[in-house]
Amino acid sequence: MSIKKLFEQYSPEELAESFVFPVKLTAKQQREASEQLAKHRAKRRAEMTEAEKLNLRLLQLKFRLEDYITGDQYNPEYTFGYFLEQYLQLANRKKKEFAGDIQIHETQLSQMLKDRREPNNSVMVRLELHSNNIIPAVSWFKLLEKEKAYQLKTDKSLRDKESRYVTHNLQLV
Amino acid sequence: MATKEHRLVNVLGVEKNDFNRLTVKRHSFNWKKLKDGFVIYKLSLIGDDDILGVIALKYYPPEERTEIKLLAVSAENKGKNKRYERIAGCLIAFAGREAIRIYGRYPCLSLIPKTELKEHYISKYGMIDGGWQLYLEDAPLFRVINEYLP
Numbered sequence: 001m002s003i004k005k006l007f008e009q010y011s012p013e014e015l016a017e018s019f020v021f022p023v024k025l026t027a028k029q030q031r032e033a034s035e036q037l038a039k040h041r042a043k044r045r046a047e048m049t050e051a052e053k054l055n056l057r058l059l060q061l062k063f064r065l066e067d068y069i070t071g072d073q074y075n076p077e078y079t080f081g082y083f084l085e086q087y088l089q090l091a092n093r094k095k096k097e098f099a100g101d102i103q104i105h106e107t108q109l110s111q112m113l114k115d116r117r118e119p120n121n122s123v124m125v126r127l128e129l130h131s132n133n134i135i136p137a138v139s140w141f142k143l144l145e146k147e148k149a150y151q152l153k154t155d156k157s158l159r160d161k162e163s164r165y166v167t168h169n170l171q172l173v
Numbered sequence: 174m175a176t177k178e179h180r181l182v183n184v185l186g187v188e189k190n191d192f193n194r195l196t197v198k199r200h201s202f203n204w205k206k207l208k209d210g211f212v213i214y215k216l217s218l219i220g221d222d223d224i225l226g227v228i229a230l231k232y233y234p235p236e237e238r239t240e241i242k243l244l245a246v247s248a249e250n251k252g253k254n255k256r257y258e259r260i261a262g263c264l265i266a267f268a269g270r271e272a273i274r275i276y277g278r279y280p281c282l283s284l285i286p287k288t289e290l291k292e293h294y295i296s297k298y299g300m301i302d303g304g305w306q307l308y309l310e311d312a313p314l315f316r317v318i319n320e321y322l323p
Contacts, residue, residue, distance in 0.1 A: 001201065007289070010252050016293030017261055018251035019201070020228075020244035023285040029305065036304030037283060038236070044301075044310065045279055052311050056273065056280070059315065063274040 057090040058134045065135065069142040074150045080143055081115040087127070087135070088113075102126040118144060180218050180257070182225075184267045187213040191224065200227055201245040211242055216264055225250055226260040230268055237276035238308075239268055241284040259321060265298055266321035269314045283308040 001009075003021055010018075025033060061083070068078050088098055095113070099106040104123060111117035119127075124137040152158075187195070187204070195204040195215075207213060207229045216226040229243040246260040265282070272280040283306045286294050291307065294300045298317055300307040309317055 006201070012289045013293050013297075014252050015287075016290045016297055017258075018246045018255075019261070019290075020241045020284050021287050021290075022202075022243055023287060025285065025305065033285065033305030037238075037306045037308060040301070040303040041279070041281060041308070041310065048311055053278070055315060056278070056311065059273050059318075063270055067274065 054090070055134075058131060061086055061090060062131075062135050062139070065139050065143065069139060069146055074146065078143075079115045079147060080119065080140065081113045083140075083143060084127075085113055087131070091130075102130055182216050182263060183219050184214050184216050184264065187215050187227065191215060194224060195227060199248045200224065201248075202243060204229070204243075207243065214264065214267065216260055216267075223247075225257060226264050228264040228268060230271075232275070234276070236281070237272075237279050238281040238283055239272045239275075241265065241268060241282065262298065262317070262321040265309075266318045269309055269318050270322060273314070273318075279310065280314070281308055281310040282314060 006015060006019070015021075065083055068075070088095070091098070093101065095109055096106055099109040102123065103126070108117060112119055112123070119140065121137070121141075124140040127140055128135060128137040192205045192208065197203055204213060204227060211229040211231055213227060213229045215224045216228075217224055224247065226246045227244070228241060231240045231242050232238075233240065244261055244264055246255075249256050250260055269280075269282045272282045283303070284294070284300075285306050291302075294307050295302060298309070299313045300309055301313060
């Protein structure tokens with residue numbers, strides 16, 4: 001159906017709920033459009049509050065974390081400690097301050113940042129609350145789970161060690 | 174009448190063999206023409222690969238901006254008798270989410286509207302009037318994402 005026919009058949013409201021149509025601008029109009037948009041954006045940017053900037057950075061981290069935990073790839077760098085460090089940076093909190101914010105010992109926080117200690121459920125919930133519920137505890141949990149799943153999947157020495165306890169394993173063609 | 178039932182959806186990149194299913198009759202445009210130079214995503218229900226909506230995006234990294242070049246819902250999902258609502262909103266919110274994920278400090282999602290539709294994009298998606306273009310960034314962008322991708 002041509003765009004003209006769509007406009008005859010549907011109301012503008014219905015079309016806006018279903019389409020973004022191609023619009024061709026002349027070179028001059030395109031230039032004008034870019035300049036106008038840049039001007040509008042610069043004005044908004046100048047008026048952006050610190051809270052909005054923080055919200056944006058937090059969403060960026062949330063989406064990166066979500067995409068990583070739902071994706072197929074495992075990246076050894078993307079540990080719990082890595083994402084926690086990113087969180088501290090965007091929240092602009094020093095280790096001591098942040099440990100105080102979520103009432104854990106600074107040493108515990110340092111160990112988690114270095115992936116030498118796992119967070120318990122309480123810590124993950126406190127992280128969720130600290131982020132104003134933007135990064136849910138379950139995302140932190142799934143991140144840990146992904147690390148563990150990879151370790152389990154690739155631990156050859158554990159398989160060698162455990163094989164002596166398994167007999168009569170199924171023989172399949 | 175659109176169903177009141179909520180369904181979970183997937184938005185995934187369009188693959189080469191999807192183009193045979195993206196017909197002008199059902200998806201309104203010749204999407205093959207956009208194969209080069211645009212990033213195209215499709216929306217489907219989880220567990221069903223039927224394509225209910227398509228969006229073509231162009232990235233402008235120096236401006237931290239993504240432009241929606243084209244968007245269409247499938248034939249049975251437009252107008253008063255649509256089967257599912259919110260398909261376009263989910264695709265727009267997804268594009269906004271991608272912009273936030275990809276760009277640095279000031280991600281922006283924009284489109285050039287047909288004049289007749291401009292006010293409807295503004296009222297429906299909270300888009301900001303930027304002259305020739307409409308756009309979403311900061312709080313209005315967060316609102317669309319929260320509304321359609323909770």
